[in-house]
Amino acid sequence: MTLRIEIEDLAKHFGEIKAVDGVTFSVSKGEVLGFLGPNGAGKSTTMKMITGFLTPTRGTVRVCGHDVLTDPISVKASIGYLPEGAPAYADMTPEGFLKFIADVRGLRGAEKRRAVASAAEKARITHVMFQPIETLSKGYKRRVGLAQAILHNPPVLIMDEPTDGLDPNQKYEVRTLINEMAEDKAIIISTHILEEVHAMCSRNVLIANGKIEFDGTPQELEALSRYHNAVCVSVGGVETEALSRFVESLDDVAGTEPLNFNNGIRIFPKDGKQITLELSERIRSNGWQIESLYVENGRLDEVFRTLTTRPGDAA
Amino acid sequence: MNMHNIWFIMKREFNGYFATPVAYVFIVIFLLLAGFSTFFVGNFFDRGEADLYPFFSMHPWLYILLIPAISMRLWAEERKSGSIELLMTLPVSVFEAVIGKFLAAWAFTGLALILNFPLWITVNYLGSPDNGVIFASFLGSLLMAGGFLAIGACISSTTKNQVIAFVVSVVVSLIFVLAGYGIVLDFFSSWAPRVLVDVISSFSFLTHYDAISKGVIDMRDMLYFVSLIAIWLFANALIVNARKAD
Numbered sequence: 001m002t003l004r005i006e007i008e009d010l011a012k013h014f015g016e017i018k019a020v021d022g023v024t025f026s027v028s029k030g031e032v033l034g035f036l037g038p039n040g041a042g043k044s045t046t047m048k049m050i051t052g053f054l055t056p057t058r059g060t061v062r063v064c065g066h067d068v069l070t071d072p073i074s075v076k077a078s079i080g081y082l083p084e085g086a087p088a089y090a091d092m093t094p095e096g097f098l099k100f101i102a103d104v105r106g107l108r109g110a111e112k113r114r115a116v117a118s119a120a121e122k123a124r125i126t127h128v129m130f131q132p133i134e135t136l137s138k139g140y141k142r143r144v145g146l147a148q149a150i151l152h153n154p155p156v157l158i159m160d161e162p163t164d165g166l167d168p169n170q171k172y173e174v175r176t177l178i179n180e181m182a183e184d185k186a187i188i189i190s191t192h193i194l195e196e197v198h199a200m201c202s203r204n205v206l207i208a209n210g211k212i213e214f215d216g217t218p219q220e221l222e223a224l225s226r227y228h229n230a231v232c233v234s235v236g237g238v239e240t241e242a243l244s245r246f247v248e249s250l251d252d253v254a255g256t257e258p259l260n261f262n263n264g265i266r267i268f269p270k271d272g273k274q275i276t277l278e279l280s281e282r283i284r285s286n287g288w289q290i291e292s293l294y295v296e297n298g299r300l301d302e303v304f305r306t307l308t309t310r311p312g313d314a315a
Numbered sequence: 316m317n318m319h320n321i322w323f324i325m326k327r328e329f330n331g332y333f334a335t336p337v338a339y340v341f342i343v344i345f346l347l348l349a350g351f352s353t354f355f356v357g358n359f360f361d362r363g364e365a366d367l368y369p370f371f372s373m374h375p376w377l378y379i380l381l382i383p384a385i386s387m388r389l390w391a392e393e394r395k396s397g398s399i400e401l402l403m404t405l406p407v408s409v410f411e412a413v414i415g416k417f418l419a420a421w422a423f424t425g426l427a428l429i430l431n432f433p434l435w436i437t438v439n440y441l442g443s444p445d446n447g448v449i450f451a452s453f454l455g456s457l458l459m460a461g462g463f464l465a466i467g468a469c470i471s472s473t474t475k476n477q478v479i480a481f482v483v484s485v486v487v488s489l490i491f492v493l494a495g496y497g498i499v500l501d502f503f504s505s506w507a508p509r510v511l512v513d514v515i516s517s518f519s520f521l522t523h524y525d526a527i528s529k530g531v532i533d534m535r536d537m538l539y540f541v542s543l544i545a546i547w548l549f550a551n552a553l554i555v556n557a558r559k560a561d
């Protein structure tokens with residue numbers, strides 16, 4: 001575990017607005033940190049401060065041991081960054097653009113050619129290398145931005161919504177690419193697409209109104225859900241109400257709710273306990289035949305909503 | 316200050332002019348206007364002298380209109396398209412970016428200026444001019460163009476809108492030229508103390524360019540343009556730093 005990104009009490013205020021307000025976390029090599037939060041929560045602002053584009057109001061950022069305030073050039077050299085919307089020089093071709101990035105990144109000669117070719121191949125843009133970027137589709141523009149970010153094989157990769165606006169196939173490709181690179185890099189990805197939490201991330205930081213509301217693994221995030229370890233059961237020939245009454249009399253059951261299909265009920269355990277085995281035994285010992293039974297992992301969208309909307313917020 | 320970075324940024328920016336028809340349109344119009352002003356306004360033939368004074372003396376007025384067209388995109392476009400976020404998160408300092416972009420625009424202006432060489436051939440064919448004077452005037456004109464460009468680059472960094480950058484740059488350039496123009500100085504000299512009039516006139520491009528356009532290179536005039544460029548580019552860097560994320 002080598003710490004690659006260390007952020008301490010980071011804040012950015014725009015006048016009265018506290019876009020980011022005291023954020024602390026760190027990312028090690030091998031970690032893919034999913035940076036979650038609603039639009040306007042402060043994700044992009046935080047990323048802009050890590051990459052040295054914005055100067056923090058307070059707090060420190062260290063990347064690979066370099067402080068972004070005292071040694072911004074070293075920080076920028078160790079980061080590959082895909083800004084939101086993947087901006088590029090529209091009238092250049094991907095080839096010219098990547099060569100420019102390689103030049104500025106200090107790559108020369110054969111090394112430069114290899115880096116450009118390899119980044120283009122990984123981002124799957126080899127067949128559009130000689131078309132002006134402005135003529136490319138949104139998906140390709142995003143991939144050009146991605147190629148630019150990974151060009152110099154940086155130890156730290158920061159991507160602001162890398163899959164935004166891509167079709168499902170493209171999203172899959174980008175996720176595969178990120179997973180391939182995960183092992184020897186520290187990666188931060190911001191997203192509000194919750195399915196990506198499982199597809200890519202080894203850890204999540206959820207931010208709302210400029211503050212961290214959650215920091216942990218995707219599994220821990222799911223465990224916060226009311227639906228975590230809830231069991232959905234339907235039993236042949238038994239009324240829903242009778243089933244509910246029976247189940248609710250058990251020790252570890254907190255409550256039930258009817259499912260709106262196949263006569264089943266959803267059973268909520270107390271304190272998120274695993275109750276599947278015990279439950280199925282009890283139902284069977286009652287002489288009932290279980291038609292279907294499955295356990296829910298928890299619903300990220302529900303956790304997301306709970307953590308990012310304060311009580312009293314209209315939402 | 317990393318010279319490599321300045322060079323790469325300059326190269327990209329310079330090629331950027333030629334990625335669209337902008338460069339070609341600009342060069343053609345510059346040549347047409349320069350030729351027109353030399354022959355019709357400057358009376359190249361009627362003067363009956365083998366020099367390029369009519370050509371060079373028109374440059375301040377040409378530059379007021381044309382240089383802002385070169386400088387307007389330098390930063391406004393970066394800010395509008397968001398590519399400034401990319402540029403400023405590369406391992407490049409603000410000063411390197413400011414200087415690289417400025418040099419690209421300056422090199423482009425130099426190219427446009429050199430493409431007026433048929434005039435030089437003409438005057439050498441018709442008579443025997445002092446080519447040393449012509450070369451000195453060329454350098455002086457280029458130096459003055461740098462002054463206009465530095466003003467334009469700085470103003471371009473204050474806005475995302477290229478049209479605003481153009482219009483404001485034209486006005487500021489006009490002020491810098493007119494400060495040395497007779498009518499303006501007369502207006503001030505009727506009531507203002509002599510020191511103030513001298514200060515105003517010493518800030519003018521015309522005052523410093525006049526001697527150069529005749530081929531007289533005075534260190535003080537050179538110093539004026541060099542420090543003018545340095546000050547405007549310094550302001551440019553400060554503005555980019557402060558407003559890049561807006």
